[in-house]
Amino acid sequence: MKKPLLLVALLAAWSGSALSEELVVYSARGEQLVKPLVDAYRKETGVDVKLVNDQEGPLMERLRAEGSNSPADLLLTVDAGNLWQASKRGLLKPVKSPVLDANIPAHLRDPKGEWFGLSIRARTIFYNTQKVKPAQLSSYEELADPKWKGKLCLRSSKKVYNQSLVAMMLADIGPVRTERVVRGWVNNLATDVFADDTKMLEAIAAGQCEVGIANTYYYGRMMEKNPSLPIGIFWADQAGKGTHVNISGAGVTRYAKNEKGAVRFIEWLSSEKAQNLFADLNMEYPVNPKVKPDPRVAAWGPFKQNLINVANAGTRQAEAVMLMDRVGYR
Amino acid sequence: MPVSSLRWSVTAFLIALLTLVPVLVILSAIASPDPAIVDHLMQHTLPRLLVNTFWLMAGVGLGVLLLGVPLAWLVALYDFPGRRFFNWALMLPMAMPAYVLAFSQLGLFDFTGPFQTFLRERFGDSSWVPSIRSTPGVILVMTLAFYPYVYLLARNAFATMGRRALEVGASLGYSQRAGFLRVALPMARPWIAGGLTLALMETLADFGTVAIFNYDAFTAAIYKAWFSLFSLPTAKQLASLLILLVFVLVWFEQRSRGRRAYTQAGRGGRAARLPLKGVAGWVAAAWAALVLTLAFLLPFAQLCLWAWRAMEGEWTGELLGYVGRSLLIALIAAGLVTALALALAFAVRRAPYGMTPLWARLATLGYAVPGTVLAVGVFVPVAALDNFLIDGLGRWLPEGTTAVFKGTLFVMLLAYAARFLAVGHSAVAAAMYRITRTQEECARMLGLTGWRLVLALHLPLLRGGLLTAVLMVFVDVMKEMPITLMTRPFGWDTLAVRIFSLTSEGDWERAALPAVAIVLAGLLPVILLSRQKESL
Numbered sequence: 072m073k074k075p076l077l078l079v080a081l082l083a084a085w086s087g088s089a090l091s092e093e094l095v096v097y098s099a100r101g102e103q104l105v106k107p108l109v110d111a112y113r114k115e116t117g118v119d120v121k122l123v124n125d126q127e128g129p130l131m132e133r134l135r136a137e138g139s140n141s142p143a144d145l146l147l148t149v150d151a152g153n154l155w156q157a158s159k160r161g162l163l164k165p166v167k168s169p170v171l172d173a174n175i176p177a178h179l180r181d182p183k184g185e186w187f188g189l190s191i192r193a194r195t196i197f198y199n200t201q202k203v204k205p206a207q208l209s210s211y212e213e214l215a216d217p218k219w220k221g222k223l224c225l226r227s228s229k230k231v232y233n234q235s236l237v238a239m240m241l242a243d244i245g246p247v248r249t250e251r252v253v254r255g256w257v258n259n260l261a262t263d264v265f266a267d268d269t270k271m272l273e274a275i276a277a278g279q280c281e282v283g284i285a286n287t288y289y290y291g292r293m294m295e296k297n298p299s300l301p302i303g304i305f306w307a308d309q310a311g312k313g314t315h316v317n318i319s320g321a322g323v324t325r326y327a328k329n330e331k332g333a334v335r336f337i338e339w340l341s342s343e344k345a346q347n348l349f350a351d352l353n354m355e356y357p358v359n360p361k362v363k364p365d366p367r368v369a370a371w372g373p374f375k376q377n378l379i380n381v382a383n384a385g386t387r388q389a390e391a392v393m394l395m396d397r398v399g400y401r
Numbered sequence: 402m403p404v405s406s407l408r409w410s411v412t413a414f415l416i417a418l419l420t421l422v423p424v425l426v427i428l429s430a431i432a433s434p435d436p437a438i439v440d441h442l443m444q445h446t447l448p449r450l451l452v453n454t455f456w457l458m459a460g461v462g463l464g465v466l467l468l469g470v471p472l473a474w475l476v477a478l479y480d481f482p483g484r485r486f487f488n489w490a491l492m493l494p495m496a497m498p499a500y501v502l503a504f505s506q507l508g509l510f511d512f513t514g515p516f517q518t519f520l521r522e523r524f525g526d527s528s529w530v531p532s533i534r535s536t537p538g539v540i541l542v543m544t545l546a547f548y549p550y551v552y553l554l555a556r557n558a559f560a561t562m563g564r565r566a567l568e569v570g571a572s573l574g575y576s577q578r579a580g581f582l583r584v585a586l587p588m589a590r591p592w593i594a595g596g597l598t599l600a601l602m603e604t605l606a607d608f609g610t611v612a613i614f615n616y617d618a619f620t621a622a623i624y625k626a627w628f629s630l631f632s633l634p635t636a637k638q639l640a641s642l643l644i645l646l647v648f649v650l651v652w653f654e655q656r657s658r659g660r661r662a663y664t665q666a667g668r669g670g671r672a673a674r675l676p677l678k679g680v681a682g683w684v685a686a687a688w689a690a691l692v693l694t695l696a697f698l699l700p701f702a703q704l705c706l707w708a709w710r711a712m713e714g715e716w717t718g719e720l721l722g723y724v725g726r727s728l729l730i731a732l733i734a735a736g737l738v739t740a741l742a743l744a745l746a747f748a749v750r751r752a753p754y755g756m757t758p759l760w761a762r763l764a765t766l767g768y769a770v771p772g773t774v775l776a777v778g779v780f781v782p783v784a785a786l787d788n789f790l791i792d793g794l795g796r797w798l799p800e801g802t803t804a805v806f807k808g809t810l811f812v813m814l815l816a817y818a819a820r821f822l823a824v825g826h827s828a829v830a831a832a833m834y835r836i837t838r839t840q841e842e843c844a845r846m847l848g849l850t851g852w853r854l855v856l857a858l859h860l861p862l863l864r865g866g867l868l869t870a871v872l873m874v875f876v877d878v879m880k881e882m883p884i885t886l887m888t889r890p891f892g893w894d895t896l897a898v899r900i901f902s903l904t905s906e907g908d909w910e911r912a913a914l915p916a917v918a919i920v921l922a923g924l925l926p927v928i929l930l931s932r933q934k935e936s937l
Contacts, residue, residue: 265615
């Protein structure tokens with residue numbers, strides 16, 4: 072009695088898995104930010120998306136070690152520098168897709184088509200509203216001015232967000248000026264650099280320092296918990312090239328077993344119906360210009376983005392890290 | 402060499418292979434240097450990191466000894482108010498991952514935390530409070546996280562030492578203090594050294610805790626080379642240096658011990674503990690309570706508070722799945738590692754000369770390698786084996802096969818063994834010291850040989866050491882993150898994986914609930930074990 076039932080169940084499970092399309096995603100983006108998208112995609116298309124979460128470094132080593140026997144179809148990660156690195160190491164494969172070209176602005180994707188930005192993360196200036204007037208602020212570079220001595224808070228240079236910021240600055244204003252800026256920042260520090268953006272924003276709120284640089288979604292998360300915190304957001308470099316933006320994004324892996332399915336999934340993620348879910352889960356900005364940000368995010372006002380291609384975060388990253396080491400930015 | 406000791410030597414070698422293969426994968430990078438990056442690191446970071454690491458090791462080493470040994474001594478040999486409670490409660494910090502403890506302590510005592518905020522609101526100033534994000538701060542937090550290794554092993558040593566040794570000391574006119582310094586401490590040396598070695602290896606390999614404090618230890622250079630300068634070979638070379646350093650340290654400790662014996666001086670039994678009366682008793686209790694509060698109660702309360710706030714999003718049915726998988730894998734891994742550690746300790750016993758002790762030492766090196774680096778060291782050969790099999794046997798395998806061994810629980814368990822053999826080994830090997838050759842010879846004369854000898858003589862005598870090994874490995878596996886991430890099968894998400902996921906975007910407070918779950922799951926064996934120990 073029991074055995075045939077079990078057999079039927081097994082058969083059903085087997086045939087089920089053989090019928091439905093499968094897609095394997097190696098993801099370094101927090102699972103809680105990706106799972107809802109995967110579920111929505113399955114509901115809509117029936118495609119079974121399997122998520123493998125790990126840090127980007129180990130994921131890339133994994134892809135390399137597995138070579139042509141990798142089960143992964145897609146690499147999903149944060150920071151353009153990481154995607155650039157994956158592409159440079161030959162772990163990704165170029166994709167031609169008119170849909171992606173239309174949905175994603177050119178500066179937020181790889182010129183060779185190996186990776187595509189799916190959400191924008193802006194890194195800008197925050198200040199203590201009781202001690203600083205927005206009129207006193209202008210650009211990242213200006214935070215190196217001695218008038219901020221003992222008033223600046225920064226996160227550690229070990230975080231890729233700061234490495235990308237400095238890398239893009241290298242591309243924009245060259246090594247000499249960039250080094251002067253970073254040295255100025257270090258001289259202006261109010262306290263040791265912080266290990267994360269949240270702690271740094273808390274320090275601004277508590278008055279340990281007056282200004283700092285952070286990603287906007289950390290600010291959003293904190294203000295949602297405690298709207299009375301005396302922290303203001305300031306869009307940096309609006310008179311210059313624009314605020315520094317980075318991306319989270321994805322690329323098709325070189326040995327993808329389901330390449331077409333992988334492209335379809337990225338296209339879907341960049342589409343109007345998925346972009347809000349993708350960006351809003353973490354209070355980031357959609358890449359697709361036709362999609363409006365979450366109202367909580369939109370409330371921070373519009374800003375001009377720096378339109379330099381985010382690939383520069385990768386090409387100049389090592390140079391940026393060495394520069395920061397040289398001037399003693401820990 | 403007699404056949405039987407050859408057999409044991411081979412056994413030890415096979416167990417050591419588990420660690421040797423990944424370690425060799427790491428060491429192989431020495432051949433391909435990246436001069437530009439090495440030069441840069443040498444010039445701008447390494448000298449400072451080496452000095453930092455030296456202070457960290459010295460501070461934590463001293464700290465865990467000063468905290469762990471006296472507490473173990475107090476609990477094992479004296480009676481004071483609350484002793485029975487402190488006996489097991491002092492192990493609790495072990496259940497909390499060090500990086501979680503660090504984050505929690507930072508949340509409590511940094512400028513923006515409740516302590517300093519209170520000072521500012523009450524007295525208008527908190528700038529006189531020394532910053533916790535400093536060298537002494539990191540040393541203090543890591544000492545609080547790692548002292549239980551020393552405490553647990555030292556307590557076992559003192560408890561099994563036998564009363565008579567101390568009585569002999571007393572009859573020779575030693576005061577209590579002299580008895581402690583000249584009899585008890587030397588007799589407990591392998592245990593204390595084992596605990597200290599574990600604490601120091603963990604300190605060396607740690608990345609999470611120092612990252613939270615932004616303290617630049619040697620591992621910072623490893624991760625900088627890999628994640629920031631994209632040179633895994635350089636990262637592996639730096640890790641190789643670390644491995645060699647640890648190997649030399651462990652080897653010297655072993656050598657300096659020489660052929661001293663640490664067997665129990667007669668059954669002796671356990672005489673009644675000396676009661677600490679009056680003020681002395683309360684001072685002892687207060688001291689134990691202070692350590693427990695700082696190392697566990699306060700940070701755990703902070704975690705619970707965060708967990709309560711994040712309850713809404715995190716209290717889902719999936720949490721139960723994470724707990725179940727964590728418990729299951731930790732339990733199996735603890736059993737496996739303890740069995741391997743027993744085989745290893747036994748091999749050294751049977752074949753104490755020649756290569757066997759060397760294999761045993763090599764087998765324990767995995768604990769000193771930063772987890773993420775070791776994870777790569779494990780994954781690379783497994784993936785290579787899979788590629789070889791798939792390319793060679795492709796036509797017999799189902800269409801589209803991408804894995805044979807990788808992504809199986811089997812590989813995951815072997816990887817845990819490579820990482821945690823040191824933990825199991827230190828507990829079992831120390832306990833093995835208490836068994837005399839005479840005991841073994843008597844048993845053999847009674848006709849017991851082979852496995853029957855092990856079952857009848859060793860297992861009962863080693864019970865305490867084996868239980869300690871199971872407990873420590875169990876708790877360590879529950880906390881382990883990088884190897885779990887890299888080797889787990891599809892969907893095999895544990896509590897540690899969940900914590901990783903939430904903290905990858907800095908959402909530490911939401912990660913508090915899985916962290917609390919890890920601690921609670923870890924409490925179970927801690928309490929069970931302590932019950933067991935009391936009745937021994």
